[in-house]
Amino acid sequence: MKSVLGQNLSPRLCSLFLLLVLSAGFLSGQAPLIIRAGTIQVGDGRILKDAFIVIEAGKITFVGPGYQVKKGVDILDCRDKVVVPGFIAAAAQMAVVGQANEEGSEITPGMNLMYSINPRAADFEKAWKSGVTAVFLAPGSRNVFSGTGTILKTRGQTPQDMLVRDQVQLKVTLGREPAEGNTSPRPFAFDLSIRRPQNRMGVVYIIRNELTKLQNKSLVPDSELTPDELILRGVLRGKIPLRIKARAYLDIETAFRLMDEFGFRWILEDGVEAWKYLDELKKRNVPVIYGPVYNLRGRPDFDRENDTYLGQTPLLLAEKGITFALKTSRESSIGRLREEAIFAVELGLAKDRALRALTIDAAKILGVEDRLGSIQAGKDADLLVFEGDPFEPPSRLVRVIMSGVVLDPQK
Amino acid sequence: MRIKRGFSRCGAWGLALIVCLPLLAQPQVVAVKAKKLYTATGGIVENGVILIQDGKILNLGSGLEIPWNATTIDYGKKVVIPGLVEAHAARGYDAANETNPLTPFVSVRDSIDTSHDDFRTALKSGVTAIHIMPGHSTILGGLGSLVKTVGLVVEDMLIIPDSGMKLSVVGTPSQTRMGVMAQLRRYFNETKDYMEKPDASAGERTVSTPGSFRSSERVKYEAVADLFRGRYRAFVYCETSSDLHRAYDLGKKYGYDSVFILGPECYKAADFIAANKLKVILDPGLVYFERDPLTEETRRIDVARVFHEKGVVFALQSNPLEIHSRSLLYQAMQAMAGGLSAEEALEAVTIVPARFLGADGLLGSLEKGKLAHFAVLDDEPFKVSTKVEFVYIDGKPVYERDKDEELKKLMEGKPIK
Numbered sequence: 001m002k003s004v005l006g007q008n009l010s011p012r013l014c015s016l017f018l019l020l021v022l023s024a025g026f027l028s029g030q031a032p033l034i035i036r037a038g039t040i041q042v043g044d045g046r047i048l049k050d051a052f053i054v055i056e057a058g059k060i061t062f063v064g065p066g067y068q069v070k071k072g073v074d075i076l077d078c079r080d081k082v083v084v085p086g087f088i089a090a091a092a093q094m095a096v097v098g099q100a101n102e103e104g105s106e107i108t109p110g111m112n113l114m115y116s117i118n119p120r121a122a123d124f125e126k127a128w129k130s131g132v133t134a135v136f137l138a139p140g141s142r143n144v145f146s147g148t149g150t151i152l153k154t155r156g157q158t159p160q161d162m163l164v165r166d167q168v169q170l171k172v173t174l175g176r177e178p179a180e181g182n183t184s185p186r187p188f189a190f191d192l193s194i195r196r197p198q199n200r201m202g203v204v205y206i207i208r209n210e211l212t213k214l215q216n217k218s219l220v221p222d223s224e225l226t227p228d229e230l231i232l233r234g235v236l237r238g239k240i241p242l243r244i245k246a247r248a249y250l251d252i253e254t255a256f257r258l259m260d261e262f263g264f265r266w267i268l269e270d271g272v273e274a275w276k277y278l279d280e281l282k283k284r285n286v287p288v289i290y291g292p293v294y295n296l297r298g299r300p301d302f303d304r305e306n307d308t309y310l311g312q313t314p315l316l317l318a319e320k321g322i323t324f325a326l327k328t329s330r331e332s333s334i335g336r337l338r339e340e341a342i343f344a345v346e347l348g349l350a351k352d353r354a355l356r357a358l359t360i361d362a363a364k365i366l367g368v369e370d371r372l373g374s375i376q377a378g379k380d381a382d383l384l385v386f387e388g389d390p391f392e393p394p395s396r397l398v399r400v401i402m403s404g405v406v407l408d409p410q411k
Numbered sequence: 412m413r414i415k416r417g418f419s420r421c422g423a424w425g426l427a428l429i430v431c432l433p434l435l436a437q438p439q440v441v442a443v444k445a446k447k448l449y450t451a452t453g454g455i456v457e458n459g460v461i462l463i464q465d466g467k468i469l470n471l472g473s474g475l476e477i478p479w480n481a482t483t484i485d486y487g488k489k490v491v492i493p494g495l496v497e498a499h500a501a502r503g504y505d506a507a508n509e510t511n512p513l514t515p516f517v518s519v520r521d522s523i524d525t526s527h528d529d530f531r532t533a534l535k536s537g538v539t540a541i542h543i544m545p546g547h548s549t550i551l552g553g554l555g556s557l558v559k560t561v562g563l564v565v566e567d568m569l570i571i572p573d574s575g576m577k578l579s580v581v582g583t584p585s586q587t588r589m590g591v592m593a594q595l596r597r598y599f600n601e602t603k604d605y606m607e608k609p610d611a612s613a614g615e616r617t618v619s620t621p622g623s624f625r626s627s628e629r630v631k632y633e634a635v636a637d638l639f640r641g642r643y644r645a646f647v648y649c650e651t652s653s654d655l656h657r658a659y660d661l662g663k664k665y666g667y668d669s670v671f672i673l674g675p676e677c678y679k680a681a682d683f684i685a686a687n688k689l690k691v692i693l694d695p696g697l698v699y700f701e702r703d704p705l706t707e708e709t710r711r712i713d714v715a716r717v718f719h720e721k722g723v724v725f726a727l728q729s730n731p732l733e734i735h736s737r738s739l740l741y742q743a744m745q746a747m748a749g750g751l752s753a754e755e756a757l758e759a760v761t762i763v764p765a766r767f768l769g770a771d772g773l774l775g776s777l778e779k780g781k782l783a784h785f786a787v788l789d790d791e792p793f794k795v796s797t798k799v800e801f802v803y804i805d806g807k808p809v810y811e812r813d814k815d816e817e818l819k820k821l822m823e824g825k826p827i828k
Contacts, residue, residue, distance in 0.1 A: 120707055126700050129709070145455075293554060294737065333734075345795050390742075392794065393748060393793075393795065410713060411710060
């Protein structure tokens with residue numbers, strides 16, 4: 001059995017996969033990948049001991065104890081290991097060719113990052129080698145409406161290959177970032193470089209203006225709207241949630257006010273001061289993508305918006321029953337997602353809650369819990385094999401399984 | 412924590428005073444009891460007792476007899492580890508690098524800010540000694556000092572003043588590597604010439620004495636001359652494996668002993684380091700992703716594992732600004748993922764750095780005669796939930812988690828709304 005864990009598995013699986021592709025449905029009874037795991041942390045809080053996971057054509061087809069293994073079928077022996085779902089980064093900025101901000105206008109809801117993604121970027125390889133198997137990418141934070149986000153697997157040849165779902169959430173940034181550095185119109189100035197919002201009020205004004213314009217067009221049929229307007233209509237009709245990036249308390253309050261006015265669904269990203277609005281977030285059912293958890297003095301992005309950091313925020317969100325995911329700090333730090341969760345555990349977050357934040361809760365926030373986020377029959381076979389408890393630093397990540405392909409993350 | 416005094420309060424105070432006067436003249440003995448002592452050099456002592464007198468460890472062992480006049484502090488089921496030693500840190504002051512690249516004569520003693528929060532952060536995570544050094548950007552950066560993590564003035568904090576010379580063989584934006592090497596050789600040759608002058612080694616360093624040469628010359632060369640005389644080691648920053656080879660050759664040629672501060676890419680020189688038994692401090696980033704420019708493949712390198720498998724004994728350093736290297740205990744845990752045992756990981760943050768600094772006679776382990784620097788943990792070390800509850804420096808409690816208002820405010824505050 002030991003040899004199955006070795007290097008020779010991967011090419012064999014690849015050839016099997018190739019065979020599957022070539023036969024294109026003619027051959028039924030494709031040999032499944034069977035994992036025998038000592039511990040399976042399903043992702044939704046359940047823990048299975050000495051159970052099997054069966055994977056066929058990249059999907060999980062069976063999870064549980066007591067699987068009848070046919071003779072001659074290889075088993076990936078993980079009896080002394082812990083299997084958890086692949087981690088999902090609910091917010092990240094990486095792998096973009098060129099600029100992630102389209103600064104020609106501050107209102108670009110129709111912008112789609114898919115056209116700028118480099119599937120061969122090192123960040124993707126870093127991500128899956130650190131256990132992150134799916135990632136949400138959105139345009140940068142320089143615009144008020146930056147565009148919609150894309151959910152990608154972290155391994156594949158083309159963005160289409162990696163795509164889980166696109167146009168999932170419309171990113172809105174409140175606060176200083178969209179306004180920073182913009183110049184005001186002066187007489188005789190060359191007007192092409194002028195960008196609109198110059199302060200916090202300006203940002204809110206633009207959001208309100210755009211959404212009101214759309215409200216007033218409610219009788220106009222879809223076919224007469226621009227792509228930008230179609231996205232905003234989706235927001236007003238509750239089909240596309242807003243992803244509002246807000247750090248300080250006044251921006252979070254602004255988001256509540258806008259929610260009251262326009263009735264959209266939204267997700268709070270960053271949320272440095274989310275701890276001040278726990279009741280309100282719970283009451284309004286607003287999920288939070290919180291991070292970075294490690295946000296101490298001297299960090300590069302510390303205190304940018306005069307916000308007060310509280311290390312226990314993940315714990316408080318969990319106690320309140322608010323759905324939350326975690327995010328890392330900067331662009332290339334995608335591989336630190338597990339470390340953010342470990343730090344949250346260090347500050348008192350329960351380990352099963354930390355796992356949920358990186359798996360099923362992140363999938364729920366992104367609206368892809370039908371495909372990702374837990375080890376269940378019917379879902380994608382994106383799994384991590386740890387030597388021990390995934391939230392103890394000494395336990396190594398020894399295998400990553402992505403769509404049923406077994407990979408070695410230590411290389 | 413229970414404190415009981417063996418020295419009972421008897422009624423006749425006057426009599427007691429007269430009887431005890433000779434005893435009071437002797438320093439007080441403190442006995443610290445804990446379930447486990449991780450000594451770092453002598454294994455784990457179960458049901459351990461540490462006897463402290465005069466800031467030093469008088470004795471330690473399992474179930475040791477406690478003198479009748481000792482103050483006993485019983486930590487019950489808690490665990491004691493030696494105070495952690497940060498092998499190299501360019502922090503604890505407001506600026507790390509001189510603009511002038513050749514300043515061997517400066518010393519961090521003149522710039523350490525005793526109230527800097529870097530020291531408080533270190534103390535909270537069980538670090539009792541930090542080797543403060545100039546930064547990586549200068550060629551001959553100046554002298555570092557090994558200091559305690561508490562003290563009102565620098566003199567209070569010093570354990571070993573001028574404990575090492577910082578060198579860097581890495582090019583800067585304005586200077587190539589060949590330029591750096593040429594400058595180093597020139598400075599070293601000039602120092603050798605200076606040392607050959609008749610009374611170069613006679614006087615005290617930095618004290619101007621009348622002689623055959625001017626005192627400014629003395630200031631300029633004495634610090635490097637002391638390096639050549641073996642008064643301290645060179646701490647050489649090497650970014651790549653080829654830097655390491657160059658730095659090693661330079662040290663050999665001029666006859667000084669070096670400790671190498673490695674960049675992540677130096678893992679490629681692991682065989683060389685192992686064969687020559689070099690003293691190395693690993694980069695704070697223990698997991699290194701390397702992009703192959705030709706194949707565009709990204710490889711993941713577990714740096715601690717590479718060195719451990721070659722049998723290299725290394726020290727770890729931390730960088731509190733980054734989550735992945737935030738404390739020495741966390742670094743040790745990551746090194747365990749690289750295959751080190753718990754004992755080896757503990758050594759990499761205690762006795763190994765102490766040896767590199769030539770301070771292993773003073774600290775780095777729980778041993779008879781060493782300074783009583785240790786941390787009390789609520790559980791086994793190297794578990795993510797384990798907390799540093801108390802820190803002792805020179806036998807005195809200097810940190811208590813329960814009374815750490817700063818930590819409470821930052822981490823455990825309650826929402827206001």
